[in-house]
Amino acid sequence: MNVNLPHDLPAVEVSDILAREKAYSQDLQRSGKWRHIWRIAGRYANISIFDVSDNEELHRLLSGLPLFKFMEIEVMPLLRHPSAVRDDDR
Amino acid sequence: MNVNLPHDLPAVEVSDILAREKAYSQDLQRSGKWRHIWRIAGRYANISIFDVSDNEELHRLLSGLPLFKFMEIEVMPLLRHPSAVRDDDR
Amino acid sequence: MNVNLPHDLPAVEVSDILAREKAYSQDLQRSGKWRHIWRIAGRYANISIFDVSDNEELHRLLSGLPLFKFMEIEVMPLLRHPSAVRDDDR
Amino acid sequence: MNVNLPHDLPAVEVSDILAREKAYSQDLQRSGKWRHIWRIAGRYANISIFDVSDNEELHRLLSGLPLFKFMEIEVMPLLRHPSAVRDDDR
Amino acid sequence: MNVNLPHDLPAVEVSDILAREKAYSQDLQRSGKWRHIWRIAGRYANISIFDVSDNEELHRLLSGLPLFKFMEIEVMPLLRHPSAVRDDDR
Amino acid sequence: MNVNLPHDLPAVEVSDILAREKAYSQDLQRSGKWRHIWRIAGRYANISIFDVSDNEELHRLLSGLPLFKFMEIEVMPLLRHPSAVRDDDR
Amino acid sequence: MNVNLPHDLPAVEVSDILAREKAYSQDLQRSGKWRHIWRIAGRYANISIFDVSDNEELHRLLSGLPLFKFMEIEVMPLLRHPSAVRDDDR
Amino acid sequence: MNVNLPHDLPAVEVSDILAREKAYSQDLQRSGKWRHIWRIAGRYANISIFDVSDNEELHRLLSGLPLFKFMEIEVMPLLRHPSAVRDDDR
Amino acid sequence: MNVNLPHDLPAVEVSDILAREKAYSQDLQRSGKWRHIWRIAGRYANISIFDVSDNEELHRLLSGLPLFKFMEIEVMPLLRHPSAVRDDDR
Amino acid sequence: MNVNLPHDLPAVEVSDILAREKAYSQDLQRSGKWRHIWRIAGRYANISIFDVSDNEELHRLLSGLPLFKFMEIEVMPLLRHPSAVRDDDR
Known part of the structure; x- marks a missing residue:
C-alpha cells in the first residue's frame, strides 16, 4: 500500500485524515x-497481512480506508505454507 | 522468494533438495x-518475514537455503509501523 | 495463465500431458x-475464473494442473461488482 | 478497466457521473x-467480458462510458477455449 | 510478431519450416x-494487419503458422478510424 | 499514437483542435x-502507417499535428516484408 | 534518491528547503x-550509503529529510562483501 | 533527453526559454x-554525444541547460569501440 | 545493439564469427x-549511427551482420536537429 | 553487478573462476x-564504486573480470555531490 498525498492538500485536511486513518487501522x-502491518523503510508505504473470510470482506475493509483514494494497493492472495510451523500463519 | 527449478533436474535430486529446504526453514x-512464511496462491513462491539483527545475518540465512541458487529473492527492509498495535510486529 | 512448453519435450510426453490437462480442467x-475459461487470441494462454471457498482451495486446484510446472500464473482476487446484474457474477 | 478520478473534481459532478455510469453498465x-463484470479487490477497477459482433461495436460501447475519459482500458481479444464445457463461454 | 528460433535447431529443419511459413502467409x-505485412527494421519480426470475422478465426489463422511455437504474438484489436478516408482501412 | 487531453481544457478549445486535427489527417x-490509420479498440489512440521519403519528412508531418503536444508517439521503422504479395505494402 | 520539485513551487520556498536539506545532510x-553521497550525472538524484543500526533508524533519518515529500527513495540492503579489503566497507 | 513542457506555461516564457536553450546548445x-545532436522522429527529444573530461564536467553542462528542469535525461557512458575506424569516435 | 553469445558456443566458432563481424563493420x-560506433561501458553492446537511404537498406545492412542472430537490436529513427551546427549530423 | 552462473557449469570450473575473480577484485x-564494494542482501550481486580516469579504463577493468561473461552490469556515472563533506567521495 503506497500513499500519494497531493502536495497542495491543506494541512488541516491532512492531519484530520491521518488521525482517522490511524483509528480505523487500529x-x-x-x-x-x-x-x-509494517512500514517500508524510506517510503510512505506499508506491507500488511489481512485475515478475512473472502475477497468481498477484504475490499470492504480496504475501500473504507480514509486514505483509500490517495492509495495504490496491490493485493497478493496468500495461504498457509506447507513448511509453516506457527499456528497463526494461515 | 520465487523458485525456478530447471525442468531437467533428476527427480531424486529434487526430492532431496526439497527435504533439506523444509528442514532448514523449519x-x-x-x-x-x-x-x-506464506505461500502465494498459484505460484511456486512465498512471502516471508525475517527478524534478524542486521543485513549480514539476513544474507547468511538466505544464502544458506538449499534452494538458494534456484531462487530469485527480493528483500524489502521493514520496521515497526507507527500505527501497529501488536507487540511483535517489529 | 501462460503455458511455455520446452521445445525439446518428446512428442509423446506432450500429447499425454495435454490429454490429462484437458480432463482435469473439464x-x-x-x-x-x-x-x-477463454483462450487469448494468438497466444498459448487462457483467462479463467475460479469460484473457490478460499486461497487454500485455489492453490490446491492450480498446483494440481498437469501443466503447472510449465505455467506462469497470475491470480487476481475478484468479488461481486456493485453494478453487476447477473446473479452468478460473484 | 482502471478508473482515475481527479481528486479535485466537485462532489456533485462525481455522484452524477457515477450514477450515469451505473445505469449505462446495467x-x-x-x-x-x-x-x-467483477470488481478487483483493493482497487477502483474491474474485469469485464463483452460479447460483441466486432471491434467497431466494442469501441462504441466502451467510448460511450460516462467515465471513459477517466479510464485506462486494456482490451484482450478472447475466444472459446477448446477445453471449455459451458455453452456460453464463447 | 517476434520470431525466436533456438540457435541449435538443425539447418534443414529451419529451411523447411521457413518455406512452409512463407507459403502459408502468401x-x-x-x-x-x-x-x-511489414518487416520491422533490424529485427526478426513483423507488423501484420488481419481482416477476419472474429477472434475465433484470427486464432485459427495464427496458431496454424508453421513458426507459431517459436513466436511471441501480441494482438491489438483495431477498427475503422473516424478520420479514415480509404475505404479498405477497416 | 496515444492522445492525452488535459481534463481541464476548455470545451471550445477541444472541439477546435479536434476539427483541425481531422482536416490535417485527411x-x-x-x-x-x-x-x-486504424483506431485501437477501447483507447484514445491509433495505429498509422506513413509512406515518406525520409525521417526528416516524417517528423515534419508528425510535429505539425494540431494534437502533437498532447500526444505520445512511438515510431517503428518498417520496410517491405520478403513474403509480402501486395505491391503497395512497402 | 530522486527529487521531483513541482515546477510551480515559489522560489523562496525552494531556496529555503534546499538550504535546510543541505544542513541536514551535512x-x-x-x-x-x-x-x-554522490550525484548521478544529468539527473537531480543521488546515490547514498547509510551506516545505521537498524531499519528503524534508517527510516527516521530519511523521513526527516526536508525534501522527503518530494523524493522517490529506493532502499537496497547492503552488507560487507566477502572480497572487500577496506575495513570501512561494511 | 526528453523534454516535457507543462502545457500551461505562458507562451512568452516558452519562446524565451527555447531561444536560450538553442544558443546554449550551439x-x-x-x-x-x-x-x-540528432532529433528523434516523432518525439520532442534528442540523442546527443558529449566529449567531456569527466562526469563533473558533463553534469555541469547538462544542469546548465535552460530546459534542464523540464527534462528527463539518461546518460550512457561510451568509449571508443575496438572496431571503430574514424579517429574522432572516441 | 546488445550481443548475447550462448556460453556453450565452441571457441573456434566464436573467434571466426568475431573476425568476420569486425571486417564487415569496418x-x-x-x-x-x-x-x-561506440562501445557502452561495462556491457557487450554498442551504440551506432547509420546513414542510409531508407529502412530497406538499413535492414539489409543489419541482417547481414555475422552476429545478427545473437543480437538484440533497437532502431531509433533520427534526423537533423534544428539546433545542430555540424554539417554532417544529419 | 548481477552474477548468473549456468547451473550445469562443472564444480571445478566454478571454484577456479571464483578464486580468480576474488584475486582480481582485491x-x-x-x-x-x-x-x-558491498554485497546486496539475498542476491548474488554487488554494488561497487570505481575511481577511474575515463570510460575507457572503466570498461577495461570490468571486461577483464573473470566472471564478466556471466554478469549483467549497469554503470551509473557519478560525481562529487555539492553537499558532500568527505574529501574522498568524488
Whole structure:
C-alpha cells in the first residue's frame, strides 16, 4: 500500500485524515482482521497481512480506508505454507 | 522468494533438495529468526518475514537455503509501523 | 495463465500431458469450481475464473494442473461488482 | 478497466457521473452485450467480458462510458477455449 | 510478431519450416485475410494487419503458422478510424 | 499514437483542435503520405502507417499535428516484408 | 534518491528547503550515519550509503529529510562483501 | 533527453526559454564539448554525444541547460569501440 | 545493439564469427554507411549511427551482420536537429 | 553487478573462476581503482564504486573480470555531490 498525498492538500485536511486513518487501522488490528502491518523503510508505504473470510470482506475493509483514494494497493492472495510451523500463519 | 527449478533436474535430486529446504526453514522458524512464511496462491513462491539483527545475518540465512541458487529473492527492509498495535510486529 | 512448453519435450510426453490437462480442467468446470475459461487470441494462454471457498482451495486446484510446472500464473482476487446484474457474477 | 478520478473534481459532478455510469453498465448487462463484470479487490477497477459482433461495436460501447475519459482500458481479444464445457463461454 | 528460433535447431529443419511459413502467409494474403505485412527494421519480426470475422478465426489463422511455437504474438484489436478516408482501412 | 487531453481544457478549445486535427489527417491521407490509420479498440489512440521519403519528412508531418503536444508517439521503422504479395505494402 | 520539485513551487520556498536539506545532510555525514553521497550525472538524484543500526533508524533519518515529500527513495540492503579489503566497507 | 513542457506555461516564457536553450546548445557544439545532436522522429527529444573530461564536467553542462528542469535525461557512458575506424569516435 | 553469445558456443566458432563481424563493420564504416560506433561501458553492446537511404537498406545492412542472430537490436529513427551546427549530423 | 552462473557449469570450473575473480577484485581494490564494494542482501550481486580516469579504463577493468561473461552490469556515472563533506567521495 503506497500513499500519494497531493502536495497542495491543506494541512488541516491532512492531519484530520491521518488521525482517522490511524483509528480505523487500529480498530481493525484489534479485531484481528488486520493481522500485521509494517512500514517500508524510506517510503510512505506499508506491507500488511489481512485475515478475512473472502475477497468481498477484504475490499470492504480496504475501500473504507480514509486514505483509500490517495492509495495504490496491490493485493497478493496468500495461504498457509506447507513448511509453516506457527499456528497463526494461515 | 520465487523458485525456478530447471525442468531437467533428476527427480531424486529434487526430492532431496526439497527435504533439506523444509528442514532448514523449519529450524529457522522455531528459532524465531524466520518469523512468518506464506505461500502465494498459484505460484511456486512465498512471502516471508525475517527478524534478524542486521543485513549480514539476513544474507547468511538466505544464502544458506538449499534452494538458494534456484531462487530469485527480493528483500524489502521493514520496521515497526507507527500505527501497529501488536507487540511483535517489529 | 501462460503455458511455455520446452521445445525439446518428446512428442509423446506432450500429447499425454495435454490429454490429462484437458480432463482435469473439464472435471473442475463441471463441478462449478472452474467457472469460466477463454483462450487469448494468438497466444498459448487462457483467462479463467475460479469460484473457490478460499486461497487454500485455489492453490490446491492450480498446483494440481498437469501443466503447472510449465505455467506462469497470475491470480487476481475478484468479488461481486456493485453494478453487476447477473446473479452468478460473484 | 482502471478508473482515475481527479481528486479535485466537485462532489456533485462525481455522484452524477457515477450514477450515469451505473445505469449505462446495467443496461448493457441486461442486453447481454456486457456479459460479466467483477470488481478487483483493493482497487477502483474491474474485469469485464463483452460479447460483441466486432471491434467497431466494442469501441462504441466502451467510448460511450460516462467515465471513459477517466479510464485506462486494456482490451484482450478472447475466444472459446477448446477445453471449455459451458455453452456460453464463447 | 517476434520470431525466436533456438540457435541449435538443425539447418534443414529451419529451411523447411521457413518455406512452409512463407507459403502459408502468401496463401492468406492472396485470400485477403492477411491484409498487410511489414518487416520491422533490424529485427526478426513483423507488423501484420488481419481482416477476419472474429477472434475465433484470427486464432485459427495464427496458431496454424508453421513458426507459431517459436513466436511471441501480441494482438491489438483495431477498427475503422473516424478520420479514415480509404475505404479498405477497416 | 496515444492522445492525452488535459481534463481541464476548455470545451471550445477541444472541439477546435479536434476539427483541425481531422482536416490535417485527411489531407495527408489523400496525398498518400499517411497510408493507413486504424483506431485501437477501447483507447484514445491509433495505429498509422506513413509512406515518406525520409525521417526528416516524417517528423515534419508528425510535429505539425494540431494534437502533437498532447500526444505520445512511438515510431517503428518498417520496410517491405520478403513474403509480402501486395505491391503497395512497402 | 530522486527529487521531483513541482515546477510551480515559489522560489523562496525552494531556496529555503534546499538550504535546510543541505544542513541536514551535512550534519548526518559528519556524524558518520550518512557515510557516502554522490550525484548521478544529468539527473537531480543521488546515490547514498547509510551506516545505521537498524531499519528503524534508517527510516527516521530519511523521513526527516526536508525534501522527503518530494523524493522517490529506493532502499537496497547492503552488507560487507566477502572480497572487500577496506575495513570501512561494511 | 526528453523534454516535457507543462502545457500551461505562458507562451512568452516558452519562446524565451527555447531561444536560450538553442544558443546554449550551439555554443557548446562549437566548442566541441557537445559533439553530436540528432532529433528523434516523432518525439520532442534528442540523442546527443558529449566529449567531456569527466562526469563533473558533463553534469555541469547538462544542469546548465535552460530546459534542464523540464527534462528527463539518461546518460550512457561510451568509449571508443575496438572496431571503430574514424579517429574522432572516441 | 546488445550481443548475447550462448556460453556453450565452441571457441573456434566464436573467434571466426568475431573476425568476420569486425571486417564487415569496418567495410561499412569506410563506405560511410555506418557513420559512428561506440562501445557502452561495462556491457557487450554498442551504440551506432547509420546513414542510409531508407529502412530497406538499413535492414539489409543489419541482417547481414555475422552476429545478427545473437543480437538484440533497437532502431531509433533520427534526423537533423534544428539546433545542430555540424554539417554532417544529419 | 548481477552474477548468473549456468547451473550445469562443472564444480571445478566454478571454484577456479571464483578464486580468480576474488584475486582480481582485491588487486584492484588495493590499487584504489575499485574504491568500494558491498554485497546486496539475498542476491548474488554487488554494488561497487570505481575511481577511474575515463570510460575507457572503466570498461577495461570490468571486461577483464573473470566472471564478466556471466554478469549483467549497469554503470551509473557519478560525481562529487555539492553537499558532500568527505574529501574522498568524488
